[in-house]
Amino acid sequence: MKRRIITLATAAALALAALLGGAPAATAEGHLGEAYVALGDSEAAGTGNLPYLDLECLRSARAYPEILGAGFGGAASSACAGATTDHVLYGQLGDLxxxxxxxxxxxxxxxADWQAVLAACSSLGTPVSCQTEYGEAALALADLPQRIAQLVGAIRTYAPNAYIAVTGYPLLFGDVTGTCSVGAFQRTPVKVSAQQAMLANTGVTNVNAAIEGGVDLYQFLTSDPGVGYVDVTAAFDGHGLCDTGDRWISGLVSGQATFDRSFHPNAAGQQAYAGVIAAALPW
Structure with a gap:
C-alpha cells in the first residue's frame, strides 16, 4: 500500500511538471505585483463597450475587471480581444x-475559431457547415483542460498568495423555440433556428465544462484551495440574444466602428460578470 501511495504521488508530481513545463520564466526578483490582476480575452476586456482604455486590445472602461477593481484601488488588466490561453500564458502575467x-x-x-462556428450556425451558413465548424472547434478544444491547468499553475507560480477565479462564458442565445433574429451583417438580417442556437449553446457549455475540468485537474494535482471555477451561465439566464428579457449580450452589429460589439456582453452583462465573481470570492 505504501509503495502504491508513493507511486501515485510520483505520477501526480510528474503530471504537474508536464503541465507546467511550458510555463514562461518567473518574473524578476523583488517584483511585488498588483493587488488585482485581470487576465483573458475579449470577455474580460469588455470588448464592444465604449469608451476604450486600450484600442489595440479593445479593453473597455466598462469591463468587469474595472468594476471589481474598485475594491482593490484599481485593476491591472492585461485582457485582450482575441487572446488564447497561450497568449495569456506568454504575454499577460507580468503584473503578478x-x-x-x-x-x-x-x-x-x-x-477554437468560435466566430466561424457562429457564422456557420446562422442564416449565413448551412446545416452542413454548422456541423463541420462545430466538429472542428470540438477537436481544437480537446486539450483545453490541460491548457487551463497549465495556465493556472503558472499564475500560482507568479502569484503565490492570490485567490484565482477562473470564469466560464454565458450562453449566447438563451432558450429558443423558433427562429431568432440576432442582428445584421452587411445590411442582411441574420437569424438562427432553434436547432442552430441549441448547437451553439451546447458548444459554449462544452467549453465551460473543459475550463472547469482544467481547474479540477489542477486542484487534483496540487490540492490548492485558492482556485475556483466561476459559472456565469445562471446569471445570464433570461438575458440571451433569443430570450424575452433585457439582452445582456449584443447581437451582430454592422459597421467598422461597432462590429467588435457583436456577440459580446454589453454593459449590463459586464456588471453581471462582476457580480457573479464578487459573490464567488472567499472573503
Missing amino acids: GPATQLVTLTAGINN
Whole structure:
C-alpha cells in the first residue's frame, strides 16, 4: 500500500511538471505585483463597450475587471480581444507577484475559431457547415483542460498568495423555440433556428465544462484551495440574444466602428460578470 501511495504521488508530481513545463520564466526578483490582476480575452476586456482604455486590445472602461477593481484601488488588466490561453500564458502575467490578492481569468474559447462556428450556425451558413465548424472547434478544444491547468499553475507560480477565479462564458442565445433574429451583417438580417442556437449553446457549455475540468485537474494535482471555477451561465439566464428579457449580450452589429460589439456582453452583462465573481470570492 505504501509503495502504491508513493507511486501515485510520483505520477501526480510528474503530471504537474508536464503541465507546467511550458510555463514562461518567473518574473524578476523583488517584483511585488498588483493587488488585482485581470487576465483573458475579449470577455474580460469588455470588448464592444465604449469608451476604450486600450484600442489595440479593445479593453473597455466598462469591463468587469474595472468594476471589481474598485475594491482593490484599481485593476491591472492585461485582457485582450482575441487572446488564447497561450497568449495569456506568454504575454499577460507580468503584473503578478506575491502582493497580488486576486486574479481573474476568462480564456479558452478563442482556442477554437468560435466566430466561424457562429457564422456557420446562422442564416449565413448551412446545416452542413454548422456541423463541420462545430466538429472542428470540438477537436481544437480537446486539450483545453490541460491548457487551463497549465495556465493556472503558472499564475500560482507568479502569484503565490492570490485567490484565482477562473470564469466560464454565458450562453449566447438563451432558450429558443423558433427562429431568432440576432442582428445584421452587411445590411442582411441574420437569424438562427432553434436547432442552430441549441448547437451553439451546447458548444459554449462544452467549453465551460473543459475550463472547469482544467481547474479540477489542477486542484487534483496540487490540492490548492485558492482556485475556483466561476459559472456565469445562471446569471445570464433570461438575458440571451433569443430570450424575452433585457439582452445582456449584443447581437451582430454592422459597421467598422461597432462590429467588435457583436456577440459580446454589453454593459449590463459586464456588471453581471462582476457580480457573479464578487459573490464567488472567499472573503
